[in-house]
Amino acid sequence: MYSLAKLPKGQSASALKTAFRRSVSSKASSAGGVSVIGFENKGPAATSSLTVAIKAGSRFESTPGVAHVLKNFAFKATANGSSLKTVREAELYGGVLSSALSREHIFLTAEFLRGDEEHFLQVLTSVLSSSHFYNHELKELVLPVVQSEAVSAQSSPAALALDVAHNLAFRKGLGNSLYASPHYPVTIDDVKSYAQGAFSKSNVAVIGSGISTESLSQVVGAAFGSGSSQPGSSGLNTSKTSYYGGEARIPLDIHAPPTAQPTLVIAYGSTSPATPELKVLKQLLGGESSLKWTPGTSPLAQAADKVPGGSAKAFLLPYSDAALFGVVVSAPTSPQLTGLAKEVAQIIKSAGSGAKDEEVKRAVAKATFADATASETLEGLIANVGPALFAGGEVKSESFSGVSASSVSKAASELLKAKPTVVAVGNVNVLPYA
Numbered sequence: 113m114y115s116l117a118k119l120p121k122g123q124s125a126s127a128l129k130t131a132f133r134r135s136v137s138s139k140a141s142s143a144g145g146v147s148v149i150g151f152e153n154k155g156p157a158a159t160s161s162l163t164v165a166i167k168a169g170s171r172f173e174s175t176p177g178v179a180h181v182l183k184n185f186a187f188k189a190t191a192n193g194s195s196l197k198t199v200r201e202a203e204l205y206g207g208v209l210s211s212a213l214s215r216e217h218i219f220l221t222a223e224f225l226r227g228d229e230e231h232f233l234q235v236l237t238s239v240l241s242s243s244h245f246y247n248h249e250l251k252e253l254v255l256p257v258v259q260s261e262a263v264s265a266q267s268s269p270a271a272l273a274l275d276v277a278h279n280l281a282f283r284k285g286l287g288n289s290l291y292a293s294p295h296y297p298v299t300i301d302d303v304k305s306y307a308q309g310a311f312s313k314s315n316v317a318v319i320g321s322g323i324s325t326e327s328l329s330q331v332v333g334a335a336f337g338s339g340s341s342q343p344g345s346s347g348l349n350t351s352k353t354s355y356y357g358g359e360a361r362i363p364l365d366i367h368a369p370p371t372a373q374p375t376l377v378i379a380y381g382s383t384s385p386a387t388p389e390l391k392v393l394k395q396l397l398g399g400e401s402s403l404k405w406t407p408g409t410s411p412l413a414q415a416a417d418k419v420p421g422g423s424a425k426a427f428l429l430p431y432s433d434a435a436l437f438g439v440v441v442s443a444p445t446s447p448q449l450t451g452l453a454k455e456v457a458q459i460i461k462s463a464g465s466g467a468k469d470e471e472v473k474r475a476v477a478k479a480t481f482a483d484a485t486a487s488e489t490l491e492g493l494i495a496n497v498g499p500a501l502f503a504g505g506e507v508k509s510e511s512f513s514g515v516s517a518s519s520v521s522k523a524a525s526e527l528l529k530a531k532p533t534v535v536a537v538g539n540v541n542v543l544p545y546a
Contacts, residue, residue: 269373
């Protein structure tokens with residue numbers, strides 16, 4: 113940790129930032145044919161976590177929804193015992209097991225007291241090497257949870273709109289839905305076939321928190337070195353990402369919860385990874401305040417403040433070979449959303465016409481802070497580190513030193529040349545067209 117009290121005389125704040133970035137950079141190692149990286153917590157916390165990142169998200173699936181089903185098959189019956197045994201042992205150790213799905217990865221995570229790494233890594237590797245995939249577990253334990261998660265997403269206008277926006281933007285691959293659909297039943301044979309390709313060593317990386325890379329390499333080498341994964345499987349493939357754009361209009365479900373508001377997503381995609389300029393552009397448009405209970409000074413925040421209960425927030429969803437940038441707009445009623453959406457559209461269009469240097473400097477500072485704090489939570493750490501392990505193994509903070517007002521305007525102009533992706537959820541007789 114760097115302290116201002118120890119800052120040498122004459123050393124600038126920028127030098128301090130450089131030193132900090134250097135300290136959080138880390139290089140992955142390889143153990144048992146698997147990429148591993150550990151982040152040792154220097155604080156008093158007595159907990160650790162292990163996450164197995166599997167390059168088998170929804171973009172790779174051969175059958176619609178199979179990645180969602182496979183994610184929920186985690187920690188069911190394996191050669192080491194039943195799901196009940198796994199849960200009981202985790203509770204005896206005081207640990208927590210969880211699984212998550214993104215468009216590019218499945219994440220299996222164990223959180224536990226320090227010193228129990230070997231037990232929980234054995235639990236995680238048993239999922240990869242010896243899951244039984246029983247048909248009765250699919251019907252009785254997995255599919256009910258899959259259905260519940262899909263229904264929950266459908267009842268959230270923002271989640272539904274973003275899922276549909278990906279399909280309009282990219283169609284296949286990244287356009288695949290995160291959620292299984294009853295229109296495309298997933299069989300146990302579909303799950304087994306997908307797992308066979310997914311659980312190969314080339315598709316797997318291990319991320320540790322509260323444990324050093326050296327210590328993690330030892331336990332991972334012992335676990336994977338014995339052939340506990342499937343080295344003979346071929347992995348999964350996906351087509352090159354293309355951006356299309358389009359429009360969808362979806363009536364708001366009458367059974368949606370009272371908190372569900374009419375929502376509009378306006379997005380643009382790129383077929384290259386997210387750049388520092390796009391991260392700064394997200395902060396430039398804004399929508400979120402730095403102080404609770406105040407509207408904020410960004411253009412989107414100011415626009416949303418005119419509509420009681422309204423919201424307009426910029427988002428950037430980065431992927432290995434693409435990015436989706438846009439704004440999620442919501443309001444209590446569809447007529448209110450219509451007025452707010454039109455103003456938001458003008459704000460987005462003006463982003464390519466140039467921004468003031470002072471505004472960009474402020475956005476750069478916010479982007480730097482957001483990037484630095486993203487890995488302070490387990491969820492953020494996994495989201496940032498997982499893709500990096502498959503892209504070369506070096507994990508480091510983003511550099512915004514080359515970002516300027518002109519480079520941000522140029523990036524925005526290039527982005528806005530593409531056909532927009534617009535998804536409206538609400539009263540489609542009132543909501544505006546793209």
